[in-house]
Amino acid sequence: MQYISTRGRSRPIDFQEALLSGLAPDGGLYVPQHWPQFSPKEIQEVKGVSYTETAFRIIKPFVGTSIAHERLAVMINEAYGQIGHRAKCPLVQIGDNLFLCELFHGPTLAFKDFALQLVSRMLTDVLKQRNQKCVIVGATSGDTGSAAIEAFRGLEQVEVFILYPDGKVSDIQRRQMTTPQEANVHAIAVQGTFDDCQNLVKQMFGDTTFRAEMNLAAINSINWARIVSQIVYYFYSAVTVGAPENSISFVVPTGNFGDIYAGYAAKQMGLPVTDLVIATNQNDILYQALNSGHYHITDVRPSISPSMDIQVSSNFERVLFEAGGKDSHSIQAKMQDLQKGGFKINEVELNYLRKYFSAGRSSERETRQVMADTLRETGQVICPHTAVGVKVAQELKQNSPETVITLATAHPAKFPDAVKDACGIIPQLPDRLSKRLKGAEKIHTSPNSLSELQEFMRSTLNC
Numbered sequence: 473m474q475y476i477s478t479r480g481r482s483r484p485i486d487f488q489e490a491l492l493s494g495l496a497p498d499g500g501l502y503v504p505q506h507w508p509q510f511s512p513k514e515i516q517e518v519k520g521v522s523y524t525e526t527a528f529r530i531i532k533p534f535v536g537t538s539i540a541h542e543r544l545a546v547m548i549n550e551a552y553g554q555i556g557h558r559a560k561c562p563l564v565q566i567g568d569n570l571f572l573c574e575l576f577h578g579p580t581l582a583f584k585d586f587a588l589q590l591v592s593r594m595l596t597d598v599l600k601q602r603n604q605k606c607v608i609v610g611a612t613s614g615d616t617g618s619a620a621i622e623a624f625r626g627l628e629q630v631e632v633f634i635l636y637p638d639g640k641v642s643d644i645q646r647r648q649m650t651t652p653q654e655a656n657v658h659a660i661a662v663q664g665t666f667d668d669c670q671n672l673v674k675q676m677f678g679d680t681t682f683r684a685e686m687n688l689a690a691i692n693s694i695n696w697a698r699i700v701s702q703i704v705y706y707f708y709s710a711v712t713v714g715a716p717e718n719s720i721s722f723v724v725p726t727g728n729f730g731d732i733y734a735g736y737a738a739k740q741m742g743l744p745v746t747d748l749v750i751a752t753n754q755n756d757i758l759y760q761a762l763n764s765g766h767y768h769i770t771d772v773r774p775s776i777s778p779s780m781d782i783q784v785s786s787n788f789e790r791v792l793f794e795a796g797g798k799d800s801h802s803i804q805a806k807m808q809d810l811q812k813g814g815f816k817i818n819e820v821e822l823n824y825l826r827k828y829f830s831a832g833r834s835s836e837r838e839t840r841q842v843m844a845d846t847l848r849e850t851g852q853v854i855c856p857h858t859a860v861g862v863k864v865a866q867e868l869k870q871n872s873p874e875t876v877i878t879l880a881t882a883h884p885a886k887f888p889d890a891v892k893d894a895c896g897i898i899p900q901l902p903d904r905l906s907k908r909l910k911g912a913e914k915i916h917t918s919p920n921s922l923s924e925l926q927e928f929m930r931s932t933l934n935c
């Protein structure tokens with residue numbers, strides 16, 4: 473399987489290279505040259521099969537010959553052995569034909585564990601094969617950073633630098649990043665927003681000298697291997713509620729468009745998905761874009777669902793590329809316009825996008841209301857990100873009898889202040905986590921400056 477860049481100026485590469493590089497040298501994102509196909513019969517055969525076996529079947533065609541299949545199977549078993557629930561992503565019913573898919577039973581209590589636990593194993597395997605080390609750099613709005621640090625702590629082949637917006641992640645998210653004491657992990661509090669952090673990471677990758685010097689690898693959701701890992705739970709959960717005979721809709725609390733893009737991938741691969749619903753908080757750029765055709769950046773407004781406080785949804789480029797018939801010139805032009813504040817989506821692209829996606833949004837007040845209502849009516853405590861999804865799902869259900877799965881992206885205990893405010897209770901952290909988070913914090917603070925960060929990374933590696 474080969475991967476091509478959305479910007480069309482880099483050569484096609486295999487899975488190993490896509491895994492190692494993240495961003496293409498031309499600034500684009502890698503997408504598969506074609507989508508592996510699963511027939512209704514093959515989808516049916518997933519029924520009753522374990523999560524790990526499902527994962528193996530779905531992931532295998534994407535990996536090709538980059539990782540031997542026996543080793544891939546071992547990695548999948550180890551990675552999902554870290555998830556503290558037998559079903560891995562249990563479905564919980566919260567209404568007529570309305571389900572939550574709980575993706576927060578991993579070690580850092582957010583869905584990011586599903587990708588990063590596997591990606592860390594694939595990456596170290598490939599680095600060992602090549603006798604290489606690498607530097608991982610990532611920007612986080614809270615959950616990617618903790619999942620990455622957890623997945624890579626103490627590993628010899630990798631040095632990890634995670635940039636997070638200072639003061640804009642929850643205490644628990646921060647502690648998950650700053651309490652690991654292993655020398656190879658570094659949490660950096662950047663004086664700026666998540667978009668600033670993401671921009672710094674993109675600039676590091678754009679600096680070809682620095683990139684080569686460090687052997688940089690990206691583990692943000694732009695990394696293709698992360699998307700691949702996330703496709704699995706769409707298949708697994710859809711089959712559990714009746715696919716392929718029934719077509720299912722998914723509502724996905726969205727920030728960087730990685731998780732919902734994995735749903736799009738599942739649909740391209742043959743999973744019958746009626747609607748992929750983008751659920752946004754008050755940072756509703758994707759909702760606006762789908763409605764108006766204008767993707768226009770405004771300031772980020774911090775919300776109680778911080779992992780979705782994003783204006784530049786990186787993975788949106790992947791679906792725009794397909795919407796425009798894989799026209800990399802059009803993507804180049806759009807991304808240049810984005811530097812100046814926004815771009816226009818043309819009629820053809822917009823029709824394509826609307827065929828696959830719809831969008832809804834939830835205000836802060838509505839999100840709190842849904843958290844309180846859900847607890848009262850179902851006994852379930854949900855996190856504010858999940859609540860954004862549930863709000864949008866309930867709207868959708870008003871005019872459709874169809875089965876809807878909302879992805880429950882984080883454990884409520886990760887956001888105790890928001891839960892207490894909305895529901896009047898303090899959600900309990902699982903024991904295994906609360907003990908660990910009590911330790912001392914290791915934080916490096918940095919201004920929003922590329923040169924200072926590069927200096928820090930160089931000096932860290934040289935000592």
Ligand SMILES: *Cc1c(COP(=O)(O)O)cnc(C)c1O
Pocket residue numbers: 582583584615616693725726727728729730731732779780857858881882
């Ligand atoms: C990362 C995250 C999201 C957004 O996911 P994307 O793939 O960036 O769209 C939503 N909810 C939670 C809890 C997250 O950690």
